[in-house]
Amino acid sequence: MHVSCHTMPDLYADLHASFRWQVPADFNIAEACCGRWARDTPTAVAVRYEHENGGAVSRTYAELQAEANRLSNVLAGLGVAHGDRVAIVMPQRFETAVANMAIHQLGAVAMPLSMLFGPDALEFRLNDSGAHVAIVDESAADNLLVARASCPALETIVAVGAATGRGDLDWVCALAEASAEFTRRATKADDAAVLIYTSGTTGPPKGALIPHRALIGNLSGFVCSQNWFPQHDAVFWSPADWAWTGGLMDALLPTLYFGRPIVAYHGRFSPEKAFELMQRYRVTHTFLFPTALKAMMKAVPEPKKRYELSLRAIMSAGEAVGDAVFGYCRKQLDITVNEMFGQTEMNYVVGNCSRVVLGDGRVLPGWPAKPGSMGRAYPGHRIAVIDDEGRECPPGTPGDVAVHRRDVHGEPDPIFFLGYWKNDEATKRKYTGSVDDSWCRTGDTATMDEDGYLWYQGRSDDVFKAAGYRIGPSEIENCLVKHPAVANAAVVPKPDAERGALVKAYVVLAAGFDANALLVEQLQAHVKGKLAPYEYPKEIEFIDALPMTTTGKVQRRVLRLREEARARGA
Structure with missing residues (x-):
């Protein structure tokens, strides 16, 4: 730059x-993130690994490359070829980095899956992707083995760490018998590298196919x-799980790209x-x-x-x-x-x-x-807030945050995904405009000020109207968290016959505070004193923990559906 x-x-x-x-x-991601460093700075540390039991080890770029070469040979022996999907169901550990490098240099597609996924979530993604091989450690072995019974395409499970003996191949034994020499397969920048399934806030999860x-x-x-x-x-x-975009693309891969630990x-x-x-x-x-x-x-x-x-x-x-x-x-x-x-x-x-x-x-x-x-937009990206017809909104007007296919110089922006896996219609709906002059909608609502700064209002399906006012939950949640009694909060609409919806807050209490009617009044007064009168939560419900996606986002949709179900019951 x-x-x-x-x-x-x-x-x-x-x-x-x-x-x-x-x-x-x-x-090729593997060459950019490991291969060149293994040649130029082989003794530089790539991964400093620590287990919660106290065990710790540092591994160099040369070691990362050698292990990746061995695994590439193992996977090739299993029939994994260019474009094939390989599931990685592991937390932050050295083997997770190895698996990503091995799959990329083979020209295959890495499919990271959270170790928090239950059998049903794993089953859907494995069947939808058609993955033939999965690599798993003890954190997810139980759930993967349950899911496997309903995944006919899954031929081989490679067991890592304490999962040894529970798969078809054991990582240590298989790699020990494989060669540490491997010639990287050539890939185009536009070739698929990663298949990541979205959180599924609306409908079943969609697989986003990411190019190198x-x-x-x-x-x-x-x-x-x-x-x-x-x-x-x-x-x-970062504590971000390497199985999702925030951990993989915002932490692991860019750090390795720059040759740092x-x-x-x-x-x-x-x-x-x-x-x-x-x-x-x-x-x-x-x-x-x-x-x-x-x-x-x-x-x-x-x-x-x-x-x-x-x-x-x-x-x-x-x-x-x-x-x-x-x-x-x-x-x-x-x-x-x-x-x-x-x-x-x-x-x-x-x-x-x-x-x-x-x-x-x-x-x-x-x-x-x-x-x-x-x-504001980072260099190389052209950003706007657009309305339903794809027109750019005036400053201060809420709309859908969108990214243009081309940067401010008219050149293609390399950031874009290739499309949703086996879902062309969903891919088409993501874009507004022609192929050469199109905006890609994020589904997030925001306003843009005169200086080009974006102000987040929530997922488009999280923003709601109460008594005619447009309510973005994040501002109210932020206000609640400022109160010492609140550890976390989520705001959703509660159906109401007169107003359409009431503002309702689910609150997780901080340590040392107890739920009671007086605290509800105090929190309501706290918000009233800082935000607009129509924004204070008319109802507050205390909850032990908010529902979260595996990527660490609050699932307001779960709470919103709960309120709708209660309203129907009433």
Whole structure:
């Protein structure tokens, strides 16, 4: 990425004017993320792995490449060919990185599946994708074995770690017998590399087919959101599961692309553990979703008094961060959170960059974050808020966030997915306009201000009207979380005959607080005093935990459907 520093007062405009995509016709993720580093810096650490039981090991790029070569040979022996899907059902661990590299250099398609998926979720994705091989460790072996009975195409299970003996092949034995030499298969930048199934907030999950070039499309956002990654001593860690876009495309692959070490923690997330890991491994850059940051803010209000941290950048995405968390990070961590927005189909397209740290040590201002805003389009991406007819909305008018097929220079943007797996109609519905001049809709509602900053209002199906007012849940949720009694909150419409809907909040209490009628009144008054009168929750229900997707997003749809069912029952 080229930066002309002579126009520093407007670095953002300069970045967009000078930025050009460079996408070679032939491109392979494994070569870019491992192969070249194994040749050029073989002893550099690629993965620092730690298990929650205390075990830890560091593995180099040369070791990553050698293991990937062995696995590629094993998979080829199983008949895996160009374009075939291979399921990876594992958490953050060295073998997960190996599996991704091995599948990519074979020209096959990696299909990451969350270890949290139950048998039904696994069965749907395995059958829909037609995967013949699955790689699994102890975290998901039980559920995979149950699902297998209904997956006739699944021929081979490769068992990893404590799952050894429960599959058709054992990872250690199979790789020990395979050659560490493998000649990478040639792939085009447009060839399929990853098949990731969306969360399924409406209807069954859809498989988004991601090409190799999409990694290149991610890089401008990754570099900017991490305050000009990498620096020479950069170390990356994120609790984001490598089985979804946020962990794979926003953490694992871009870190390896730049030849830097990534920390893999195999265990349950907790606020204290997050700080411990960042201290122990001198983590400089991280991706922490808002749910994690909220938990860290509540559990460790003054982290600098307990931990010695080396953090230089925090990216956050998935939900709106909100100014409570934003202020906590600024005051307690001396870091301005760079919010980011994207989705599986076209990821890392909008966000912030609070600082530019150059290789010579100079620190330049990026573009100022506006607390509560998603940010602006990253270099290389053309973003707009459009209406139902595909017209760009005036500033301040809510609409659908959309990404144009071409950048501001009229060149193709490499970020886009190839389409939904076996679902051409859904792919067509994603776009508005002609093939050469089209917008791709995200399904997220926002407004854009005069400066090009986007202000998130919620998923298009999360925004609702109450008494004629358009309600975006995230602002109310952010307000509730500012109250010391609230650990997390989700706002949904409750059907109402007179108003159409009432604002209802589901609230998870912070430790030390009890649910009672007085607290309900206090929370209602808290929101009334900070937001518009029509936005305060007319009803509050306390809940032990909010329903979440495997990607860490609150499933408001689940709560909304619960309210609709209750209304029908009443």
